[in-house]
Amino acid sequence: MDLGTIFTAAAIGIPAFILIARSLVMTEPAHETLVTSFGKFKGIREPGLSYKHFWQKGTEIGIFTRTESDDLNVATTDTNDTKLPVRISWSVSDSNRFAFENNNPREEMISIIYAAVREQAHSMSVEDLFGEKDSIKKSILEDQDMLSSMEKRLGIKIENIIIDEPKPPQEIINAKKRIETANLELQAAEKEAKTLKIKIVAKAEADMERRDLEGQGAAKFKANIVQGIASEAKSIVDGSGGNITAKQAMDIVLRMLELEVQEKAAGSNNKVFFMGTGGSSSGGVSLTKEDLIAGLESVKEQNNPHPGSGGKGTARKLER
Numbered sequence: 001m002d003l004g005t006i007f008t009a010a011a012i013g014i015p016a017f018i019l020i021a022r023s024l025v026m027t028e029p030a031h032e033t034l035v036t037s038f039g040k041f042k043g044i045r046e047p048g049l050s051y052k053h054f055w056q057k058g059t060e061i062g063i064f065t066r067t068e069s070d071d072l073n074v075a076t077t078d079t080n081d082t083k084l085p086v087r088i089s090w091s092v093s094d095s096n097r098f099a100f101e102n103n104n105p106r107e108e109m110i111s112i113i114y115a116a117v118r119e120q121a122h123s124m125s126v127e128d129l130f131g132e133k134d135s136i137k138k139s140i141l142e143d144q145d146m147l148s149s150m151e152k153r154l155g156i157k158i159e160n161i162i163i164d165e166p167k168p169p170q171e172i173i174n175a176k177k178r179i180e181t182a183n184l185e186l187q188a189a190e191k192e193a194k195t196l197k198i199k200i201v202a203k204a205e206a207d208m209e210r211r212d213l214e215g216q217g218a219a220k221f222k223a224n225i226v227q228g229i230a231s232e233a234k235s236i237v238d239g240s241g242g243n244i245t246a247k248q249a250m251d252i253v254l255r256m257l258e259l260e261v262q263e264k265a266a267g268s269n270n271k272v273f274f275m276g277t278g279g280s281s282s283g284g285v286s287l288t289k290e291d292l293i294a295g296l297e298s299v300k301e302q303n304n305p306h307p308g309s310g311g312k313g314t315a316r317k318l319e320r
Contacts, residue, residue, distance in 0.1 A: 041100060068106075076126050093156065
């Protein structure tokens, strides 16, 4: 092959190779290639190897899911500068509209979503944001009119919206901590008060039970005294063969008890005993019912001594 033939082949082959190379389109996965001819949209090439005319231009656009995030300043019912972390997951649904029919579709989409978030947060308190932040996401994702209009115009589809824990101003955080501390102190005080109440009630119940038992003992003792007096009086009536009435026998027993009370009182170094000049059927001694009972209790103590004291019983006193 002569040199002329080689140059001729080269002159034809090289431009042909260049034209073929310019006509091939290699599109990456999760991307689309937009084909235009002299500024006019002509079509889309899917991922892989494809063809276009060598004079046409190919623009590759990613259609994968992307994420935008920011700490959005929102005004709530009780603050003006709470930060609300917001993440937007989005993808390109219409490459032609996204690339050629809008100037800054991404920025416009972000502006629309953030405005919707601010609008929802504006009617809520900081406390509501902590407990109901997911309701903001739900409200926006369910607004199909807004999302459909944005997708048709911008070629962007909203995949998801994530709202994290709000970040209220520091003074709100400090106030919340003070409230929590006060609540803990109140709970501790209530617990201590309940414990003290239980102790007081238990002591009161124990005292009441003790007083009940003491009252029962005193009542039983007095009942025994009455029963003993009645028994002594009956013995006198029976022993007289009917010559002494029951009333006379009772007077005799009571008089004997009065004398015994006087004897005990006279022998005490810590008491003063006054003898009356009249007014009593028992030798001028004026004794009330309370005096008699007190004396009977003293008699009971003398007649029931501790072991080894050698005390005498009431029956023996009455026999005198």
